[in-house]
Amino acid sequence: MAARIQVPSQAKRGEIVEIRVLIQHPMETGYRHDDVGHLIKRNVINVLSCRYNGVEVFRADLSSGISANPYVQFYTVADKSGELEFYWIDDEGQQGSERQSIQVGA
Amino acid sequence: MSRAAALVAAVFAAGTALAQQRAIPLAELKSGSAFLGADLLSLQKDEFANPGMLWVQRGETMWRDPAGKKNQSCASCHKEAAASMRGVAARYPRIDPASGKLLDLEGRINACRVERQGAEPFRFESQELLSITAYVARQSLGVPVKVSIDGPARSHFDAGEAAYRLRRGQMNLSCAHCHEANWGKRLLSETISQGQPNAYPAYRMEWQTMGSLQRRMRACLSGIRAEMLPYGSPEYLDLELYLAWRARGLPVETPGVRR
Numbered sequence: 255m256a257a258r259i260q261v262p263s264q265a266k267r268g269e270i271v272e273i274r275v276l277i278q279h280p281m282e283t284g285y286r287h288d289d290v291g292h293l294i295k296r297n298v299i300n301v302l303s304c305r306y307n308g309v310e311v312f313r314a315d316l317s318s319g320i321s322a323n324p325y326v327q328f329y330t331v332a333d334k335s336g337e338l339e340f341y342w343i344d345d346e347g348q349q350g351s352e353r354q355s356i357q358v359g360a
Numbered sequence: 361m362s363r364a365a366a367l368v369a370a371v372f373a374a375g376t377a378l379a380q381q382r383a384i385p386l387a388e389l390k391s392g393s394a395f396l397g398a399d400l401l402s403l404q405k406d407e408f409a410n411p412g413m414l415w416v417q418r419g420e421t422m423w424r425d426p427a428g429k430k431n432q433s434c435a436s437c438h439k440e441a442a443a444s445m446r447g448v449a450a451r452y453p454r455i456d457p458a459s460g461k462l463l464d465l466e467g468r469i470n471a472c473r474v475e476r477q478g479a480e481p482f483r484f485e486s487q488e489l490l491s492i493t494a495y496v497a498r499q500s501l502g503v504p505v506k507v508s509i510d511g512p513a514r515s516h517f518d519a520g521e522a523a524y525r526l527r528r529g530q531m532n533l534s535c536a537h538c539h540e541a542n543w544g545k546r547l548l549s550e551t552i553s554q555g556q557p558n559a560y561p562a563y564r565m566e567w568q569t570m571g572s573l574q575r576r577m578r579a580c581l582s583g584i585r586a587e588m589l590p591y592g593s594p595e596y597l598d599l600e601l602y603l604a605w606r607a608r609g610l611p612v613e614t615p616g617v618r619r
Contacts, residue, residue: 256414268611278414322568323411 255279255350259340264357265332273304273312275326277342277350283318297345302326309335332358372558383540383606384554387404391610392562392618395553400565404617412494412615414571415487419495428479434492437476441499449497450505450612453601456510462597463518466493466495466572484591490570494561497614504611505558507604520602523595529586535599550619555580557603559616566619573600575619 256278265271277299284296296318304312311330340352382389393401404410409472423441426433438444442467453464456471463471469492470481482489509517539555546552552609567575574596578588590593 256407257419258414258417260408274408276409276411276414278418323414325409325411 255348257350257352259352259354261338261354261356264359267332267358267360269332270329271332273328273330275340276323278323279344281320281324285318299324299342299344302342305339306330307334314352332356334358370401386609389610390554391556391558391613392616393559395551400406400617400619410615410617412570412617415491415494416498416615418491421452423495424490428473428477430478432477441496445496445499447500447503449500449614450503453505453597453604454508462513462598462601464597465497469493485572485575490561490572494570494615497612500612501609504609505604505607507601507608509605513601516598516601517605520598523599524602529584531584533584556605556607556610557600558607558610559613561614562616562618564618570615
């Protein structure tokens with residue numbers, strides 16, 4: 255699963271930083287039928303989480319109705335230099351993850 | 361009259377004739393983005409959040425990945441796309457000098473795959489073809505569309521214009537009825553655009569994915585209850601050339617975001 259994640263590479267301690275996540279995914283709702291009338295099974299990213307130096311700072315439980323290729327934006331406080339780990343999984347069990355580092359100065 | 365003055369007069373006359381040829385005057389030429397709401401326009405301009413950039417990003421990886429029997433990547437021949445592909449998309453569709461055939465950007469890429477890489481061509485509307493096309497076209501961001509309709513391209517251009525003006529389908533409409541005579545007016549909740557091709561492949565909200573200009577044309581055909589020609593039909597190529605000629609001067613916006 256392709257993804258685009260934007261984390262500021264540098265921040266001041268205590269600064270509120272914006273995190274942006276865009277993941278390529280069909281987000282099949284589970285309400286659509288195919289050409290011969292069979293229900294298409296739901297397949298959405300159901301969890302997206304972000305850990306900052308091992309501590310979970312953001313978590314979203316997504317479901318039907320979120321558009322394909324979901325875009326999620328959230329904020330966190332720059333605390334210490336380190337790594338943000340992103341993790342997501344869809345209904346078919348496909349997982350994705352990404353890491354980005356952040357430098358926090360005084 | 362001096363020779364210089366005559367030349368100036370001739371150039372001026374040619375310029376006027378060209379200006380008259382335009383279906384829509386240059387000053388009124390509007391990209392599809394001019395018909396978007398503020399939300400979609402800002403999404404298109406946002407280099408990070410524009411969902412089409414997911415395809416561009418994949419295309420960038422594909423550019424460097426060797427493929428086919430010859431184990432060549434795009435970069436093996438064309439090096440850095442930022443330099444070698446700048447302005448290329450603005451010149452397509454164009455006649456391939458080797459085969460004499462009219463090729464759009466997708467067709468050019470597939471010809472490269474077969475001839476230079478010894479690989480299978482990508483299927484129409486496949487994620488691969490959309491990704492690499494979007495990546496190549498992205499390198500021409502802001503470059504004005506400028507296609508040639510001279511020489512062997514002329515017959516394709518004429519066929520394209522004829523196709524553009526042909527009434528078809530149960531609604532008996534041609535492209536011109538909406539996109540030339542009535543652009544800017546409302547069709548139910550939508551504002552009719554000029555049908556400009558400068559942002560394709562584009563991410564369309566209705567599709568919830570990326571699609572080619574041919575897919576967009578098929579959507580129009582379906583809308584007027586006309587027969588949808590199969591992907592890759594010569595008529596689409598001729599139309600693509602006519603649309604690009606009509607759009608000359610508009611900047612490439614790939615990947616566009618559209619309703």
